[in-house]
Amino acid sequence: MNEFEDLLNSVSEVTPGDVVTAEVLTVDAGQANVAIAGTGVEGVLTLRELTNDRDADINDLVKVGETLELLVLRQVVGKDTDTVTYLVSKKRLEARKAWDKLVGREGEVVNVKVTRAVKGGLSVEFEGLRGFIPASMIDSRFTRNTERFVGQEFDAKIKEVDPAENRFILSRREVVEEAAAAARAEVFGKLAVGEVVTGKVARITSFGAFIDLGGVDGLVHLTELSHERNVSPKSAVTVGEEVEVKVLAIDEEEGRVSLSLKATQPGPWDGVEQKLAAGDVIEGKVKRLTDFGAFVEVLPGIDGLVHISQISHKRVENPKDALSVGQDVTVKVLEVNAADERVSLSIKALEERPAPAEGEEKAEKRAPRPRRQKREEKRDYELPETQSGFSMADLFGDIEL
Template identity: 85%
Template sequence: MNEFEDLLNSVSDVNPGDVVTAEVLTVDNNQANVVIEGTGVEGVLTLRELTNDRDADINDFVKAGDTVEVLVLRQVVGKDTDTVTFLVSKKRLEARKAWDKLVGREGEVVTVKGTRAVKGGLSVEFEGVRGFIPASMIDTRFVRNTEKFVGEEFEAKIKEIDPSENRFILSRRDVVEEAAEAARKEVFSKLEVGSIVKGTVARLTSFGAFVDLGGVDGLVHVTELSHERNVSPKSVVSVGEEIEVKVLAIDEEAGRVSLSLKATTPGPWDGVEQKLAAGDVIEGKVKRLTDFGAFVEVLPGIDGLVHISQISHKRVENPKDVLSVGQDVTVKVLDVNAADERVSLSIKALEERPAQSEDNNNEKRQSRPRRPRRQEKRDYELPETQSGFSMADLFGDIEL
């Protein structure tokens, strides 16, 4: 009876919420049995109160003879015995200390570890404190699969701390945006119009390709992807491909950079004088038809014009009446103007002019109006008076 009273007296020296030092007596079945120093009261330290890792081995954390600082959680009385023990926690004591360290650190960037994908966001851990990153604050773009951050360490900015409510909110997006802004300023400081730079194709759209220049995305418009016309971006480049591009324009205020891929590759008109010359007869394919003629591709990327007057010796009202897109034709080169990127072609120059029949020629000659015969003009000097002269005297040399 006296021993039990002594035990109760010693127990009264230990209260939930106390921070005490305990010595590990034994380790077994994922729990450590400890004795609280200065009291003789025993306690239980489970694996759950050592770490959040459910698959961990308790022997990696404590062993018999170790001294640990723990937080007293609650009293436990044995059902079949009169023993009194306490449930203690090392993990929660570390969390309390971490909370104390967090107070006043809003706005600071810290390194956290993703622990679990939860509804509405991601659960993380920082120095023993569980925090939360809402889905809208994980990245600059909405992240549907937050599982990829579980087990990963990354930086996040502390947004809100409330120890009384166990509220610890962070934002990874803020860190990403600040890093992107710093990178953007650095990239713009180095970019110059006309320079050739390397970049990685980030994404493709119907109107072109966005290229990551190391923090700034520049646009290669579809017209600047290739010297060929009407190409699809995905037929020229692919996402992840590293390419060299020429800087065409920079608008730092709007964050825009215009780029050209085709400007870094030889154009079809380079050295065209060695490939084409006036008088050459070559094969081509009709690419476009207009009211004034047909454009025929004679070399890759080079279309020449067959003017409507050069299609046939016969009168052509509309090129579509005699030619079609995709048709193969033989043409004669009339002129090559590399400076203006123009080639003049002719189809009728390779065709024999239709012969005109003699009857048609006679009809044309007969149909011409006859010019009136030119009459001889004579000058006659009349006498001052007509007295003494007859008409015969005046016109005597004319035979009637």
């Protein structure tokens, strides 16, 4: 009897909230039965109280004979018997320990794993504890597709810890921005105006393309994409493409870098003297019309000017009256000036000068000489050197009033 009383006295009671040590007796049907050390009672450990992964196999998580540290949740009495067992949890004990570790750690950076995308952000796990990253704190730019982060592990900064409210808020954006700032400072320290650098096309807009230089996005304006005019950014580059660009300007304070893609590529005027010379007769297409003439594309990226006086032997008041944009024309090269990037062209030089119309030649011969006419007009209106000795009647005496 004394030995039995000693055994009973050695068995401690089990109370919800206790942290106990237990040995795994069996693993079956998605749960494990455990013997709680020093109590003489058993506990039930379900898959749900082992992990947040609903697709996990419990046999991969616990083994018979293994000793576990568990949290007692509540007492369970059998329906058909008076057997008393306890529901225990490994997951919640780990969460409690995680809460204890988190208190006072606001501002620290920890590694988390994204478990699922939820309304308004991401649900993440840190040492068995569930945390939340609001959508506005996921990245430096607002993220619509949060599903792509599921399963990823990354660093996030602890923003708020409140164990009583089960509140654990983190921010990935701050980590991203701090890393970007450090990378940006490093890149700006190496960049120099005029040098050629390698980057990757990050995104394309209607006004150009942004090139990732390894921490800094520089802009290639659409006018710097190609030597050709009116080029669409999407036709010049593709996202992810690696390109060489020339640095045109740097504004570290504003975080801006202006780049040029065409400056690293041969221009249309390079070696133009070997392709084009005065006297050549070539085919071209009218690209645009102005008040003073027409610009005709004679080589890719090179437009020559047909001055209004070189369009036709006939008088042309407006180039639009004789030509239209897109029209194919044959032109003669009058001059090539590579230094000034100018080509002078003529259409009328390839046309036969029309004969004068009947009567035009005789009319020209009958026309009085301009110089003599001016002298006569001057003589007719010449006044005396002095006004003394004549009156108004002397000047206008022959006029009848």
